[in-house]
Amino acid sequence: MAEKRAIELLETKIQELRELNKMEEIDMSSEIVLLEKKLDALKINTYSNLSDWERVKIARHPERPYALDYIDKAFADFYELHGDRISGDDRALLVGLAQLQGKPVVLLAQQKGHSTEENKQRYFGMPRPQGYRKAKRIMALAERFSFPLISLIDTPGAYPGLEAEEFNIGGAIANNLLAMAELQTPTIAVIIGEGGSGGALAVGVADRVLMLENATYSVISPEGASVVLWKDKGKTKQAANALNLTAEHLLKLEVIDEVIPEPLGGAHKDPQKTIASFKEVLTRHFTEVCDTPPEELLSARYKRYRSIGCYRTLSDHR
Amino acid sequence: MAIFKDKHYLRVKLDKETDESLWMQCKSCGELVFKRRVRENNNICPYCGEYFFLTARERIESLIDEGSFTDISKPIMAADPLLFQDTKPYSQRIEDAQEKTGLADAIIIGSVVISGIAVVVGVMDFRFIGGSMGSVMGEQICHGMEEAIRNQCPFILVSSSGGARIQEGILSLMQMAKTSVVRARLAEQRLPFISVMTYPTTAGVQASIASLGDVIIAEKGAMIGFAGRRVIKGTIAEELPPNYQTDSFALEHGSIDRVANREHLREELSNVLRFFVRQ
Numbered sequence: 001m002a003e004k005r006a007i008e009l010l011e012t013k014i015q016e017l018r019e020l021n022k023m024e025e026i027d028m029s030s031e032i033v034l035l036e037k038k039l040d041a042l043k044i045n046t047y048s049n050l051s052d053w054e055r056v057k058i059a060r061h062p063e064r065p066y067a068l069d070y071i072d073k074a075f076a077d078f079y080e081l082h083g084d085r086i087s088g089d090d091r092a093l094l095v096g097l098a099q100l101q102g103k104p105v106v107l108l109a110q111q112k113g114h115s116t117e118e119n120k121q122r123y124f125g126m127p128r129p130q131g132y133r134k135a136k137r138i139m140a141l142a143e144r145f146s147f148p149l150i151s152l153i154d155t156p157g158a159y160p161g162l163e164a165e166e167f168n169i170g171g172a173i174a175n176n177l178l179a180m181a182e183l184q185t186p187t188i189a190v191i192i193g194e195g196g197s198g199g200a201l202a203v204g205v206a207d208r209v210l211m212l213e214n215a216t217y218s219v220i221s222p223e224g225a226s227v228v229l230w231k232d233k234g235k236t237k238q239a240a241n242a243l244n245l246t247a248e249h250l251l252k253l254e255v256i257d258e259v260i261p262e263p264l265g266g267a268h269k270d271p272q273k274t275i276a277s278f279k280e281v282l283t284r285h286f287t288e289v290c291d292t293p294p295e296e297l298l299s300a301r302y303k304r305y306r307s308i309g310c311y312r313t314l315s316d317h318r
Numbered sequence: 319m320a321i322f323k324d325k326h327y328l329r330v331k332l333d334k335e336t337d338e339s340l341w342m343q344c345k346s347c348g349e350l351v352f353k354r355r356v357r358e359n360n361n362i363c364p365y366c367g368e369y370f371f372l373t374a375r376e377r378i379e380s381l382i383d384e385g386s387f388t389d390i391s392k393p394i395m396a397a398d399p400l401l402f403q404d405t406k407p408y409s410q411r412i413e414d415a416q417e418k419t420g421l422a423d424a425i426i427i428g429s430v431v432i433s434g435i436a437v438v439v440g441v442m443d444f445r446f447i448g449g450s451m452g453s454v455m456g457e458q459i460c461h462g463m464e465e466a467i468r469n470q471c472p473f474i475l476v477s478s479s480g481g482a483r484i485q486e487g488i489l490s491l492m493q494m495a496k497t498s499v500v501r502a503r504l505a506e507q508r509l510p511f512i513s514v515m516t517y518p519t520t521a522g523v524q525a526s527i528a529s530l531g532d533v534i535i536a537e538k539g540a541m542i543g544f545a546g547r548r549v550i551k552g553t554i555a556e557e558l559p560p561n562y563q564t565d566s567f568a569l570e571h572g573s574i575d576r577v578a579n580r581e582h583l584r585e586e587l588s589n590v591l592r593f594f595v596r597q
């Protein structure tokens with residue numbers, strides 16, 4: 001993309017001028033201001049009309065902040081807990097305790113790897129049954145001690161593999177849906193990157209569902225839809241568009257409650273700023289759900305999910 | 319949301335005979351068999367025992383006390399909230415499926431009696447867009463469970479579905495959550511939910527309501543699982559056992575309680591219901 005190259009060039013130029021400004025006695029600040037204005041305009045032009053497919057690519061960007069980046073910066077004292085007590089410890093779905101606004105919370109976090117080695121350990125952020133069972137165990141803990149539950153969602157989907165099927169991945173997901181439906185503690189889910197189908201929803205049934213501006217949430221990946229519906233690997237862009245998988249669409253469909261803004265070009269352009277706006281929006285909802293009586297939360301959660309969907313009523317039933 | 323023409327469903331005929339020929343060839347053994355004989359035999363090939371698909375209505379008839387069925391489905395049909403179009407517009411796909419099956423969508427909710435026990439059943443029909451779960455199926459399953467609560471009776475769901483209906487995007491995914499919250503209410507009421515998995519019970523349906531039965535019974539020959547053979551082969555080069563995602567695989571690995579032959583399914587249900595319902 002030519003615009004992206006132009007943005008990079010301008011950024012380098014501004015950086016050079018800044019260096020010059022520091023080193024010598026010449027005042028370059030007016031030039032810098034001018035160039036920065038130009039850069040902003042260019043960025044707005046380039047990034048404000050992103051196609052759904054471009055957002056898919058941003059949601060999957062390897063430099064995008066991952067769950068642990070949010071946990072490090074937006075929460076205090078993360079204390080990780082391990083294992084499902086049955087068969088293992090899944091490294092794609094982390095759980096633990098942390099503090100938010102001085103209150104203990106339980107965190108569920110889908111974590112991708114930054115390197116090939118780390119991705120091998122973390123199965124590219126695709127949880128296995130061990131992960132979902134660990135999550136369910138920790139949900140029970142949250143309920144027992146009335147700790148609010150916060151999930152950070154970022155997964156291409158549940159891990160597709162023989163072992164996962166042997167340990168009944170589908171059943172594990174189903175049981176988490178049920179557990180989250182009845183969980184007697186406040187729950188918030190935030191889609192920070194990829195919301196890959198059942199693998200995402202299995203930690204995503206909540207009182208509040210928030211979503212980063214360039215995150216995606218979908219019943220199937222564009223690649224999957226392209227093959228299943230078009231019988232053609234090449235229709236991913238069309239599929240991305242048809243699936244309505246962006247935050248903007250999901251807000252309109254009333255599946256999510258609020259969109260968390262990202263810097264122009266995506267979260268990876270300025271992780272600090274992204275995490276700051278994440279924290280701002282999250283704490284606002286956190287305060288609200290913590291201030292709501294539990295019975296009220298549960299009945300609102302029930303209504304929210306009971307009414308989800310869109311169909312027509314037949315005026316003349318046979 | 320979109321504006322809809324309200325004319326289509328009126329043309330839908332009930333129990334439409336879709337093909338005219340009297341004979342069919344078994345795909346498994348190649349024998350030419352008289353169709354009525356197959357139908358009277360629970361859609362099982364009289365020569366080799368191969369199971370053919372049962373429509374939702376045929377399935378219901380095969381499980382219940384004769385004449386006890388009342389259709390209590392909600393009068394609803396699919397909207398097209400995303401104005402979805404792949405190789406065909408979704409609205410057209412729905413219309414075609416309705417023409418083909420005579421059904422409003424891929425599930426029927428019925429009030430029935432099984433061995434003298436009143437039950438609410440939900441039965442999926444694979445012919446209707448692969449039995450996929452969209453907003454209508456999600457709503458009907460919830461409605462079925464709520465009817466069971468209203469009548470204080472058991473709920474039985476017979477699944478035959480490839481998973482969530484892609485054409486309704488995220489709203490289909492959300493039906494997994496929707497059916498779960500109502501399933502929790504059924505549990506609160508201490509009413510039994512028997513899940514019957516038939517060919518196929520996969521992906522979004524297996525990973526939600528179908529796996530949440532108090533008792534899960536698979537029909538022999540069922541396909542049960544989350545990620546299909548193709549997906550696994552595509553992403554991970556893994557050798558899969560020949561019984562991958564079959565009823566025996568699911569039973570062996572503890573995903574289901576029991577397996578029953580089609581001809582014994584009615585008996586199986588009446589046996590299990592007796593533990594929960596005292597007459």
Ligand SMILES: [Zn+2]
Pocket residue numbers: 344345346347348349363364365366367368
């Ligand atoms: Zn045969």
